[in-house]
Amino acid sequence: MKSIAIAFLVLLLPYVTMAQDFKWDANVHNFQRLAYQGNAGWGWNGAALSGSYFFEHRSKTKIETGLEYGFNGISHYVFAKGAYHYVNTISDSRWWYSAGGQIFQGMALFRPSPLYMGGLGVEASINYQLRPKLALGLSMGLRHYGSPAYGKYSQVNRFWDLPIGLHFRF
Amino acid sequence: MKIISKVMIKQIPWFFGMMAISIFTACSYLGEPLEDLAIQNRMVDQGDYIILQHASVNPTIGFVFYPGGLVDPHVYLCWMDELISRNHEIMVFSLKIPGNLSIFKNQHGASIPKDYPKIRHWLTGGHSLGGVSAAAMANRNPAPFSNVVFLGSWVTENYTLNQPQYRVLSISGSRDGLSTREKIDENEAFSPPRFIVTDPTIQSGQINNVTEFYEIPGGNHSGFGCYGLQNGDNEADISVSEQQELMLTAILTFIETLQP
Numbered sequence: 054m055k056s057i058a059i060a061f062l063v064l065l066l067p068y069v070t071m072a073q074d075f076k077w078d079a080n081v082h083n084f085q086r087l088a089y090q091g092n093a094g095w096g097w098n099g100a101a102l103s104g105s106y107f108f109e110h111r112s113k114t115k116i117e118t119g120l121e122y123g124f125n126g127i128s129h130y131v132f133a134k135g136a137y138h139y140v141n142t143i144s145d146s147r148w149w150y151s152a153g154g155q156i157f158q159g160m161a162l163f164r165p166s167p168l169y170m171g172g173l174g175v176e177a178s179i180n181y182q183l184r185p186k187l188a189l190g191l192s193m194g195l196r197h198y199g200s201p202a203y204g205k206y207s208q209v210n211r212f213w214d215l216p217i218g219l220h221f222r223f
Numbered sequence: 224m225k226i227i228s229k230v231m232i233k234q235i236p237w238f239f240g241m242m243a244i245s246i247f248t249a250c251s252y253l254g255e256p257l258e259d260l261a262i263q264n265r266m267v268d269q270g271d272y273i274i275l276q277h278a279s280v281n282p283t284i285g286f287v288f289y290p291g292g293l294v295d296p297h298v299y300l301c302w303m304d305e306l307i308s309r310n311h312e313i314m315v316f317s318l319k320i321p322g323n324l325s326i327f328k329n330q331h332g333a334s335i336p337k338d339y340p341k342i343r344h345w346l347t348g349g350h351s352l353g354g355v356s357a358a359a360m361a362n363r364n365p366a367p368f369s370n371v372v373f374l375g376s377w378v379t380e381n382y383t384l385n386q387p388q389y390r391v392l393s394i395s396g397s398r399d400g401l402s403t404r405e406k407i408d409e410n411e412a413f414s415p416p417r418f419i420v421t422d423p424t425i426q427s428g429q430i431n432n433v434t435e436f437y438e439i440p441g442g443n444h445s446g447f448g449c450y451g452l453q454n455g456d457n458e459a460d461i462s463v464s465e466q467q468e469l470m471l472t473a474i475l476t477f478i479e480t481l482q483p
Contacts, residue, residue, distance in 0.1 A: 084321075086270070089270045090268075090270075092270065094269075094270040094271070096270070096271060097321065097328070098321050099321035099322060100321075124249070124321050124322025124323075124324070125321055125322075126270075126319070126321060128251045128295070128322070128323065129249040129250065129251065129293075129322055129323075162249055162250040162251065163250055163251050163252070163253040163295070164250045164251065164252050164253065164451075165253075165451065167250070168253075205256040205257065205258065206253060206254065206255075206256055206257060206295065206297050207257070207268065207295075207297055208257070208263075208266070208267075208268035208273075209268045209270060209319075
């Protein structure tokens with residue numbers, strides 16, 4: 054539990070330390086399973102909602118931190134999410150795209166006690182600036198996650214998913 | 224657009240509030256570690272479902288089982304292992320559904336018979352909310368799923384089974400605090416005519432168009448799995464193993480007379 058608490062604190066640190074301008078992002082994800090425990094296996098594997106914010110690191114890179122709640126092949130879960138994105142605007146248009154890597158730290162929500170769950174991912178998105186302060190985007194990525202402790206209860210505790218997302222940034 | 228942005232920003236606390244409520248309420252019940260059950264060599268996790276099968280026999284009876292809502296599918300392995308040990312012809316398919324909510328995928332088991340053509344008899348069933356999903360699948364797939372087993376569950380109006388081809392075994396517990404006798408009785412009309420069984424070794428003698436209803440004296444809702452006491456349930460008057468012994472006897476009696 055201590056490691057989970059530390060992960061949350063680290064990932065949420067920018068909320069209290071950053072004073073610069075940032076953008077909120079609300080995201081809905083659908084997960085398609087690609088593989089589990091080293092076996093290929095296509096199928097629907099859950100969905101998630103996330104809320105996060107982006108703040109500028111350099112002119113073309115942004116850091117994202119946030120929370121994600123959803124359900125997947127293991128259980129319902131909550132993740133603290135951190136990501137680093139490369140962002141590029143397509144010249145003379147309202148279109149821009151981004152690509153980046155993500156880290157997830159959190160827990161699978163079980164009774165009587167939750168189990169640690171973590172993962173890594175990559176994601177690319179294409180976005181359209183609807184208004185100066187509102188953009189709509191579609192994203193697709195690859196995510197690997199697992200819960201080592203769940204391996205005591207199940208033969209399958211690791212998954213590769215294809216997350217497909219729709220997000221608003223404002 | 225500024226107004227929309229302001230409204231959206233105002234919704235952020237609600238978003239996180241709803242998230243917090245969902246997090247609090249959406250924890251799945253987890254059972255015992257697999258090593259305590261010692262069944263690793265009789266089970267295979269296929270990603271979409273867990274298969275339990277006795278190694279020495281080619282099974283001829285397939286039991287597709289939907290776990291209860293927010294209950295990890297492994298909590299039923301404790302009695303499923305005993306089921307296949309007592310009747311080696313049975314192969315159990317315990318379905319795995321994202322978020323442990325079978326309502327998201329109530330036709331999940333419908334494709335399994337195609338992959339196992341050697342199995343001659345099929346039945347489906349479920350615990351609690353899983354029973355509702357099993358009824359939904361049986362309603363749409365009467366062939367091959369005309370035999371249905373409910374554990375602390377019932378048929379709803381949307382997926383009735385009150386047609387002559389169905390045979391239902393409904394097992395409840397007299398101390399069930401969630402699927403109470405009143406709720407089951409209210410939905411009786413959506414199942415075939417009821418035949419009340421007071422001894423789990425007794426059956427109606429009919430091979431279809433019947434609901435064999437057996438209430439386990441002193442049994443509760445949580446006793447249909449191995450995961451402790453569920454919120455809202457009553458303490459049972461009998462042990463989990465006693466409840467599951469009676470439940471298994473009723474299921475095995477039901478299976479003995481499957482339609483050829």
